[in-house]
Amino acid sequence: MNEATHYLDQLLFVGLPYVAFFTFFLVTIQRYRSQKFTYSSLSSQFLENQQHFWGLVPFHYGILTVVGGHIVAFLIPRELLLWNSQPLRLYVLEVSALIFGLLSVVGLGAALVRRLTVSKVKRVTSTVDWILYVLLLLQLLSGVGVAMFHPWGSSWFAASATPYLWSLLKLNPETGYVSSMPSLVQWHIVNAYVLIGFFPFTRLVHILVAPNPYLWRRPQVVRWYRPPQGA
Amino acid sequence: MNVRSQVAMVFHLDKCIGCHTCSIACKNIWTDRKGAEYMWWNNVETKPGTGYPTAWEDQEKYNGGWEAQNGDLRLKSTSKTKTVFNIFHHPHVPTMDDYYEPWTYDYQHLFNAPEGADQPTARPLSMVTGELINIKAGPNWDDDLGGSPVYAENDPNLKGLDAAQREQLSAIERLVFFYFPRICNHCLNPACVASCPSGALYKRGEDGIVLLDQNRCRGWRSCVAACPYKKTFFNWFTGKSEKCILCFPRLETGQAPACFHSCVGRIRYLGVLLYDAERLERVAKLPLEELIEAQRSMILDPFDPEVIAAARANGIHDSVIASAQKSPVYKFVKVWKIALPPHIEFRTLPMLFYVPPMAPVMARKENGSVHNISEDLFHDIDDARVPMKFLANLFGGGHEGKVRYALRKQKAVRWYRRSLTVGDVDAETADRMLHEADCTREEAEAIYRLTSLCTFDERFVIPPMHREEAIEMMADPLEHKQNVGFGFLTGPRRGL
Ligand code: SF4
Numbered sequence: 130m131n132e133a134t135h136y137l138d139q140l141l142f143v144g145l146p147y148v149a150f151f152t153f154f155l156v157t158i159q160r161y162r163s164q165k166f167t168y169s170s171l172s173s174q175f176l177e178n179q180q181h182f183w184g185l186v187p188f189h190y191g192i193l194t195v196v197g198g199h200i201v202a203f204l205i206p207r208e209l210l211l212w213n214s215q216p217l218r219l220y221v222l223e224v225s226a227l228i229f230g231l232l233s234v235v236g237l238g239a240a241l242v243r244r245l246t247v248s249k250v251k252r253v254t255s256t257v258d259w260i261l262y263v264l265l266l267l268q269l270l271s272g273v274g275v276a277m278f279h280p281w282g283s284s285w286f287a288a289s290a291t292p293y294l295w296s297l298l299k300l301n302p303e304t305g306y307v308s309s310m311p312s313l314v315q316w317h318i319v320n321a322y323v324l325i326g327f328f329p330f331t332r333l334v335h336i337l338v339a340p341n342p343y344l345w346r347r348p349q350v351v352r353w354y355r356p357p358q359g360a
Numbered sequence: 361m362n363v364r365s366q367v368a369m370v371f372h373l374d375k376c377i378g379c380h381t382c383s384i385a386c387k388n389i390w391t392d393r394k395g396a397e398y399m400w401w402n403n404v405e406t407k408p409g410t411g412y413p414t415a416w417e418d419q420e421k422y423n424g425g426w427e428a429q430n431g432d433l434r435l436k437s438t439s440k441t442k443t444v445f446n447i448f449h450h451p452h453v454p455t456m457d458d459y460y461e462p463w464t465y466d467y468q469h470l471f472n473a474p475e476g477a478d479q480p481t482a483r484p485l486s487m488v489t490g491e492l493i494n495i496k497a498g499p500n501w502d503d504d505l506g507g508s509p510v511y512a513e514n515d516p517n518l519k520g521l522d523a524a525q526r527e528q529l530s531a532i533e534r535l536v537f538f539y540f541p542r543i544c545n546h547c548l549n550p551a552c553v554a555s556c557p558s559g560a561l562y563k564r565g566e567d568g569i570v571l572l573d574q575n576r577c578r579g580w581r582s583c584v585a586a587c588p589y590k591k592t593f594f595n596w597f598t599g600k601s602e603k604c605i606l607c608f609p610r611l612e613t614g615q616a617p618a619c620f621h622s623c624v625g626r627i628r629y630l631g632v633l634l635y636d637a638e639r640l641e642r643v644a645k646l647p648l649e650e651l652i653e654a655q656r657s658m659i660l661d662p663f664d665p666e667v668i669a670a671a672r673a674n675g676i677h678d679s680v681i682a683s684a685q686k687s688p689v690y691k692f693v694k695v696w697k698i699a700l701p702p703h704i705e706f707r708t709l710p711m712l713f714y715v716p717p718m719a720p721v722m723a724r725k726e727n728g729s730v731h732n733i734s735e736d737l738f739h740d741i742d743d744a745r746v747p748m749k750f751l752a753n754l755f756g757g758g759h760e761g762k763v764r765y766a767l768r769k770q771k772a773v774r775w776y777r778r779s780l781t782v783g784d785v786d787a788e789t790a791d792r793m794l795h796e797a798d799c800t801r802e803e804a805e806a807i808y809r810l811t812s813l814c815t816f817d818e819r820f821v822i823p824p825m826h827r828e829e830a831i832e833m834m835a836d837p838l839e840h841k842q843n844v845g846f847g848f849l850t851g852p853r854r855g856l
Contacts, residue, residue: 340557
């Protein structure tokens, strides 16, 4: 390994992730504290309804499943490898991952077309939104590319990406796992860090305020100047 | 008994002249902003007509409100499970096309147009895209029955009317309409509040005003779908929902809401009702024909010592109880029973009540000439121009009884007053009619006074809001020294 690649690896796989996560936490928290109003899904369904369905539904279901898969591989790699030890189960996992990946790409594509063609929706699309679209598209395309050209990712992710990520988390980064990975995979990882760092400045923050309390609150909400004595 | 106080309202439809002053007052104060141009927190509709947004009363289309099923009360548009799956795309959200695309005109062109053979014109520009648009409809396109074949004939309240009754409404010589001003009803069982995934909507404990916390709204749009009256709106620019706030900053300083204050016809009344929140859930589930009566029974007598004691125990101020005793709304709704909730079948238990309009038939055109149909005054309520069934669909949950009662009483009051002032009705007849309408002379006099001679202070009995007790008053003033104040301080914008 020559000197230059070494430094580049350090920069992209050690420096970048720390900067990205630091920005992520700092800005999301500070934004939530001082700019609560800006936390919104910024939905444009009100302006256009039909194309919205064909874009947003596949995109969200696709991306949530795929991200969920990454998290599982990060948290319980051993169990995952165990599951994959039977070829049939590995195939099922790989194929469904690819399907959901493709679903998210198709959804994002449809959403992008909608943004570009429906004039009302275009009007409410900011520069940040456009950058986000590009980053997401790169992320999804590289992800699907990895799934197709470097198969059995559910196994090698658990075996190499997971330890690398844990090493970052333990503040003892080991780039050895990633520096030997195919460039498409590396690209996917780097773009992910860029997305994470960019996340707090975009509408993506709506993920953090996904409405869970709704599921267990009572139907009606009353706010008092001060809680009443009687009720 | 769990006594709560609610600022409630009555609109007297017989007095509305359809001038839209109320809508303009509201627009100028609250919705003259980017993203809110299309919103009319207060709007005035012509009935029969499809209203704003188009055909909002048709819940087969919009799926707003609640439904009672096997002893259960559920929202038509969503549920806890559905919210999880529909959060990305809400299947029942109306789009801007259901309202209208707001526009302005290219006025600059009138000044800048190059010299030519023709007069320059100011063409309409969309306020969303800024592009030239072809206006097809606006918020009051069907005002005064304009475009009846498209609008009036598609009024959802015509359901169940037979051909003769429809004829009664639309035959050209007997053409009839009335106005239906609408704001948020600040319901007791608000569907918008119950539907909000973020819990951004809430009812204020002290006065029952339904508000939407802008800092908590995430733009999931559930409230827009759930409100059967379509009185929560989605701001397409800020990505947040908004609604009528009953001008609470005005109420807190003792002023009537802008639409009330400006009302030319003086049709609007506002006052406190005390109600029993304990009964809420049970009432909202009752069979349709019992709903109006049950909602009325939730409203408590502010003179009853037991109620007063329970109210005090719940922390309701004596000043608010005193205000409830003077409430014009209490009289119209509970004592006289001539004000009715709109579309009670939506089961949100609205706190805005309507006195149904009278449309007497005095003469009829036959063979090209006009005949008086009776020697004396307005005879038969059921013979009025607006079919009873139509009013019942609007204000009686489809049942005519309560509407007929309200109209008969109003009629009796008119006859009674006629006997006093004009003298063409003898006292005996007037008394008989009052008796038949379940009314006394004293009550008739009171109804007459509050309907016709009411002063500003009689129409708007605004309770002290006791903001001095609000939580922010507990904040340390020194902490805010040299600040610009506290509360919502940043201007609305889209995203970061
Ligand atoms: S201002 Fe009063 S009279 Fe005029 S339209 Fe509004 S409610 Fe009716």
